[in-house]
Amino acid sequence: MKPAKLISLFLIMASILGAFSCANKSKNEHSDKIAVVISTLNNPWFVVLAESAAGRAKELGYQAQIFDSQNDPAKEAEHFENIVAMGYMAILFNPTDADGSVLNVKRAKAAGIPTFCMDREINSRDAATTQLLSDNFTGCVKLGQYFVRELDKKGNYVEILGLVGDNNTWNRSNGFHSVVDEFPDLKMVAQQSADFDRNKAMDVMETIMQANPDIDAVFCGNDAMAMGAYQAVLAAGKASKVKVFGFDGADDAIQGIAEGKIAATVMQFPVLMARTSAELADEYLKGERGFKAKTPVEVVLVTPENVQNYLPQN
Numbered sequence: 001m002k003p004a005k006l007i008s009l010f011l012i013m014a015s016i017l018g019a020f021s022c023a024n025k026s027k028n029e030h031s032d033k034i035a036v037v038i039s040t041l042n043n044p045w046f047v048v049l050a051e052s053a054a055g056r057a058k059e060l061g062y063q064a065q066i067f068d069s070q071n072d073p074a075k076e077a078e079h080f081e082n083i084v085a086m087g088y089m090a091i092l093f094n095p096t097d098a099d100g101s102v103l104n105v106k107r108a109k110a111a112g113i114p115t116f117c118m119d120r121e122i123n124s125r126d127a128a129t130t131q132l133l134s135d136n137f138t139g140c141v142k143l144g145q146y147f148v149r150e151l152d153k154k155g156n157y158v159e160i161l162g163l164v165g166d167n168n169t170w171n172r173s174n175g176f177h178s179v180v181d182e183f184p185d186l187k188m189v190a191q192q193s194a195d196f197d198r199n200k201a202m203d204v205m206e207t208i209m210q211a212n213p214d215i216d217a218v219f220c221g222n223d224a225m226a227m228g229a230y231q232a233v234l235a236a237g238k239a240s241k242v243k244v245f246g247f248d249g250a251d252d253a254i255q256g257i258a259e260g261k262i263a264a265t266v267m268q269f270p271v272l273m274a275r276t277s278a279e280l281a282d283e284y285l286k287g288e289r290g291f292k293a294k295t296p297v298e299v300v301l302v303t304p305e306n307v308q309n310y311l312p313q314n
Helices: 005-029 045-060 074-084 102-110 138-149 169-179 198-211 223-235 253-256 270-285
Strands: 035-040 063-068 090-093 115-118 132-133 154-161 187-192 219-220 243-245 266-268 294-297 300-302
Touching: 035 045, 035 074, 045 063, 045 090, 045 223, 045 270, 063 074, 074 102, 090 102, 090 132, 090 270, 102 115, 115 270, 132 138, 132 253, 132 270, 138 169, 138 219, 138 266, 138 300, 154 198, 154 223, 187 198, 198 223, 219 294, 223 243, 223 253, 253 266
Parallel strands: 035 063, 035 090, 090 115, 115 132, 132 294, 154 187, 154 219, 219 243
Antiparallel strands: 266 300
């Protein structure tokens, strides 16, 4: 073969090998990374969930990157597309929508990337590797029982729901109503969604109180909304009359119980859920396959009687 042809052949082979090397590098540079996809970081509770999951993944020897879906299913889908394209090893996932998020998890599974749901579930038993979830229904049964006692089985109340597409919203609501609806003198005068958002809850509560001035209590699907509702009640000069109930165990709500602003909440354990999810992902990546479809995590009712046990540590 002539020297010119040899040089030309060498350059072609070098080009092919270079391209192959770059492709491998692009895929492999994420081969030790775990993605943490969170519904929103506009809520301190979810910030704790995200940082705890990423922190435990790092302790286990992985790199970890947090993705904020901003409560937007389209943004979440974009994150999953990027995660699959970049070849992450696993996904620790807090979904935006119980139904809408299923396709994203299935896309990751088809690409060989296991997904571990944290706190919020998706409506599929086999798409995610496992789902680690607070026992929302039972927690709100306990809250409902306390609610009934605090209102002495009578009065008008409001319910502020979270995201309507999130199963947590309805598990909490159904647990609460499984108790409260047994008492006919407890009347729900309004039920409205505020998307688990503090500012929206404040606006919703202000509007409801204009139409229903005689309210004795408000049950909120999370503590962010409970704090927003309390702001509205306080601004209306009714903080001493309207009892506010929440769910999550957020620091400001726990402090609010200690100060007599919030009547009660149900404490979840985001650090436990997040760290355990990272540990399960590590087990999977090391060969374990015997995971339950769902694992409930116990929650605790926090009231003025036991709040000293749960006050945030300074």
